[in-house]
Amino acid sequence: MPTRTMPDRRSIISGLALLAGTAFAGAAAAPGSALAQAGNAAPAVAAAPLPVVATFSILGDFIAQVGGDRLALTSLVQAGADAHVYSPTPADARALVASRLIFINGLGFEGWVNRLIRSSATKATVVTATRSIVPLKAEKKGGGHSHAGHDHGENDPHAWQSVANAKLYVANIEAALVTADPANAETYRTNAKAYTAKLDALDAELRAGIARIPADRRKIITSHDAFQYFEKAYGVTFISPRGVSTSAEPSPQAVGRIIRQIRDEKIPAVFLENISDQRLIQRIAQETGARVGGTLYSDSLTAAGGPAPDYIAMMRHNLSQIVGALAGA
Numbered sequence: 001m002p003t004r005t006m007p008d009r010r011s012i013i014s015g016l017a018l019l020a021g022t023a024f025a026g027a028a029a030a031p032g033s034a035l036a037q038a039g040n041a042a043p044a045v046a047a048a049p050l051p052v053v054a055t056f057s058i059l060g061d062f063i064a065q066v067g068g069d070r071l072a073l074t075s076l077v078q079a080g081a082d083a084h085v086y087s088p089t090p091a092d093a094r095a096l097v098a099s100r101l102i103f104i105n106g107l108g109f110e111g112w113v114n115r116l117i118r119s120s121a122t123k124a125t126v127v128t129a130t131r132s133i134v135p136l137k138a139e140k141k142g143g144g145h146s147h148a149g150h151d152h153g154e155n156d157p158h159a160w161q162s163v164a165n166a167k168l169y170v171a172n173i174e175a176a177l178v179t180a181d182p183a184n185a186e187t188y189r190t191n192a193k194a195y196t197a198k199l200d201a202l203d204a205e206l207r208a209g210i211a212r213i214p215a216d217r218r219k220i221i222t223s224h225d226a227f228q229y230f231e232k233a234y235g236v237t238f239i240s241p242r243g244v245s246t247s248a249e250p251s252p253q254a255v256g257r258i259i260r261q262i263r264d265e266k267i268p269a270v271f272l273e274n275i276s277d278q279r280l281i282q283r284i285a286q287e288t289g290a291r292v293g294g295t296l297y298s299d300s301l302t303a304a305g306g307p308a309p310d311y312i313a314m315m316r317h318n319l320s321q322i323v324g325a326l327a328g329a
C-alpha cells in the first residue's frame with residue numbers, strides 16, 4: 001500500500017509547490033499542460049494571505065486559530081509586554097497601514113490604540129473583538145479602592161479570562177474574516193468550529209479543576225486585578241491591592257486593607273503575575289504568612305518555549321497553579 005501511494009502524493013505536492021511559485025511570479029504555464037490544469041482546479045492556493053493586525057498576543061492567538069495560514073498576522077504588543085501602557089512604534093503604524101483588518105480588544109484595554117489608528121491614516125476596518133460581550137464594571141465589588149489616575153474606562157477589559165467570552169471573541173473574529181475574505185469563508189468557519197470545540201473542553205476542564213478545591217479555600221490575592229471574569233465564571237475570588245490598570249500604584253491604605261483582609265478571611269495563597277512589580281506581593285506575603293503561589297498569566301502570552309504560549313495553555317497553566325496552591329489543605 002505505502003509503496004503505491006507514495007509516488008502519487010509526492011507528485012501532487014511538488015505540483016502544488018510549482019503552481020504556487022508560478023502564480024506568485026506571474027509566470028504562465030503552457031496551455032493544456034499538467035500545471036495549467038492543476039491551476040484551474042485550485043486557484044485559492046496561490047492567493048496572498050490577508051494582512052491583519054492584533055493589538056496583543058492573546059487576541060493574536062484567537063485570530064491565528066481562526067485564520068490559520070490564510071492570514072499575515074502582526075501582533076503589536078509582544079508576548080510578555082504590558083498592553084495597558086504600551087508605546088506604539090513607527091513600525092506599528094506601518095503595520096496598520098498595510099493591514100485590511102485591525103482587531104482590538106476594546107473596553108478601554110488599549111488606551112493608546114485609537115490615536116495610533118488615527119495618526120496612521122489606515123484604511124483598514126477596525127474590529128472590536130469584545131463586541132456583544134457583556135462587560136463587568138472595573139470597580140471591584142467590596143474593594144473600595146480609588147481609581148484616580150487610572151487610564152482605563154468604566155469597564156473591566158479582561159473579558160478573555162472567561163472561556164465563554166473567548167468563544168464570543170472567536171465568533172466575532174470569524175465573522176470579520178468571512179466578510180473581509182469571503183473566498184476563504186469555509187476555512188474560517190471550519191477553523192472556528194474546531195477551536196470552539198477545544199474551548200468547550202477547556203471550560204469543562206476549568207470547572208472540574210476548581211471543583212476539587214474546598215469552597216472555603218477558593219480565595220486568591222494577586223497583584224493585578226485582571227481576573228474578575230474568571231472569578232464570575234469559575235467561582236474563585238481574586239483580591240487585589242491594585243486597580244484594573246497596571247499603570248496605577250496602590251496607596252498605603254489599600255495595602256494595609258489587603259493585609260488585614262488576608263488575615264481576617266484566612267486567604268491561603270498569594271499569586272504573582274508576569275507583568276506587575278512583585279515587591280508589593282512579597283511584602284504582603286511576609287506580613288501575613290500566606291503562601292506565595294506561582295505565576296498567573298492574565299494579559300499576555302509567553303514566548304513559544306514558556307508556560308503560556310497560547311490561550312488554552314495559559315488557562316491550563318493558571319488552573320494548575322490555582323489548584324496546586326489551594327486544593328491541598
Ligand SMILES: [Zn+2]
Pocket residue numbers: 084158224226244245246298299
Ligand atoms: Zn490587565
